Amino acid sequence: MTExxxxxxxxxxIRLVMNPDIxxxxxxxxxxxxxxxxxxxxxxxxxxxxxxxxxxxxxxxEAVIQxxxxxxxxxxxxxxxxxxxxxxxxxxxKDAFFFEKTRDYLKIHDGNVANGQKVISSYGLLxxxxxxPGGTAECGGSLIVLGTIAGKAxxxxxxxxxxxxLTSGIQEADMSIGSVRENFSVRxxxxxxxxxxxxxxxxxxxxxxxxxxxxxxxxx
Numbered sequence: 001m002t003e004x005x006x007x008x009x010x011x012x013x014i015r016l017v018m019n020p021d022i023x024x025x026x027x028x029x030x031x032x033x034x035x036x037x038x039x040x041x042x043x044x045x046x047x048x049x050x051x052x053x054x055x056x057x058x059x060x061x062e063a064v065i066q067x068x069x070x071x072x073x074x075x076x077x078x079x080x081x082x083x084x085x086x087x088x089x090x091x092x093x094k095d096a097f098f099f100e101k102t103r104d105y106l107k108i109h110d111g112n113v114a115n116g117q118k119v120i121s122s123y124g125l126l127x128x129x130x131x132x133p134g135g136t137a138e139c140g141g142s143l144i145v146l147g148t149i150a151g152k153a154x155x156x157x158x159x160x161x162x163x164x165x166l167t168s169g170i171q172e173a174d175m176s177i178g179s180v181r182e183n184f185s186v187r188x189x190x191x192x193x194x195x196x197x198x199x200x201x202x203x204x205x206x207x208x209x210x211x212x213x214x215x216x217x218x219x220x
Contacts, residue, residue, distance in 0.1 A: 004030040007038070013047050014074070016064070018054035024063075024106050025124045025142060027054075029166060031067040032146065032199060033214060035074070044073040050080045063108050066128040070146045113137050113151065122158065133172070142166070149173040154181075165202040166214060175202065175209060182209045 004026060006017040018027060035042070049065065056064065065076050107121035108128070115134030119125065125139035130147035137143060137151075140158030148169035153176075156163025160178035173184045201214040 005034060007034055009042075013050060014042075014068075015050040015052060017052045020054040023124075024060055025126070025144065028063055028067050028126060029144060031064055032071050032144075032166075035068050036071040036199060039072045042072050042074050046075045046077050048078040048080065049076045059108060062110075063126060063128070066110070067146065070128065107139070109137070112147070115151075125155075131173070139163075149175065161204040167200050167202070170200065170202075170211065177202065177204050177209060180204050180207060180209055184209075184211075 004019050004022055008015040008017065016031070049068070051061070051064070061079065065079070068074055068076060106124045106126060107119075108126045109119045110128050112129035113119050113127055113131045113135035115132055118136040118138070119127070121139040121141075123139065124141040125137055125143050127137055127143075127145045127147070131137050131145055131149045131151040131153055133150050135151035136154070137145070138154040138157060141156065142159075142164045143153055143155040143166070145153065145165070145167040147167075148171055149165075149167050150171040150173055152174045153165060153167075155165050155176070156178040161180060163177050165175065165177060170184050175182060175184060199214040200211050202209050202211045204210070
C-alpha cells in the first residue's frame with residue numbers, strides 16, 4: 001500500500017483503509033487533513049466507522065475518531081474493526097475510552113491543555129483540543145494540536161529542527177522547534193488560522209519558524 005490512508009464511503013458509513021507500515025502520528029495527520037479537505041462532501045451526519053488494514057489499540061482508535069470529528073461535522077456512532085464491534089458512547093462509559101496512556105512512540109492528551117497545566121512527552125505528542133493561554137505542551141518529537149495553540153508549544157526537544165508542529169490555528173503563542181524559539185503575537189485581524197478548516201504546518205527554515213498551509217505528510 002503506497003498511500004497513508006484511503007477513505008471509502010458507503011450508505012451511512014465510512015471505511016478507512018490504513019497503511020500498516022507508517023507511524024501512528026503520520027496516520028493521524030492524514031486523517032486530519034483528508035477529513036478537513038472533504039468536510040463539505042461528508043456534511044453533517046452520524047455515521048458508522050469501519051477500520052481495515054491495520055490493528056489499533058483503544059487509545060489509537062479514539063485518536064482516529066477524535067481526528068475525524070474535530071476536522072469535519074461527522075459524528076461516529078458505531079465502530080467496526082477486524083476484532084471489535086461496539087457502540088462508541090457505551091464503550092466510553094464502560095471502559096473509560098478517553099485515555100491518558102503513554103505509548104512508546106506517541107502520547108495522546110485528550111482535550112485542552114489548560115492554564116497552568118504542562119503536558120510532556122519524550123516522543124511525539126497529540127493534543128486533541130487547544131493549548132490555552134498559560135498551558136504548556138512539550139515533546140521530544142513532533143507536535144500535533146487539533147485545536148488552536150495560544151500558550152506554549154515546544155517540539156523537537158530530542159530530534160531538534162527536524163520536528164514539525166501541526167495545528168489548526170496559532171494565536172499569540174510561544175513556540176519552539178529544537179533550539180529555535182519565537183513568539184507569534186498576531187493581531188486579531190491577521191491571526192494565523194488555517195482557512196477552510198485546513199491545517200498549518202510549522203517548520204524551521206533559515207533559522208526561523210516558518211508556518212505554511214499543510215499540504216503533505218508529517219515526517220516523525
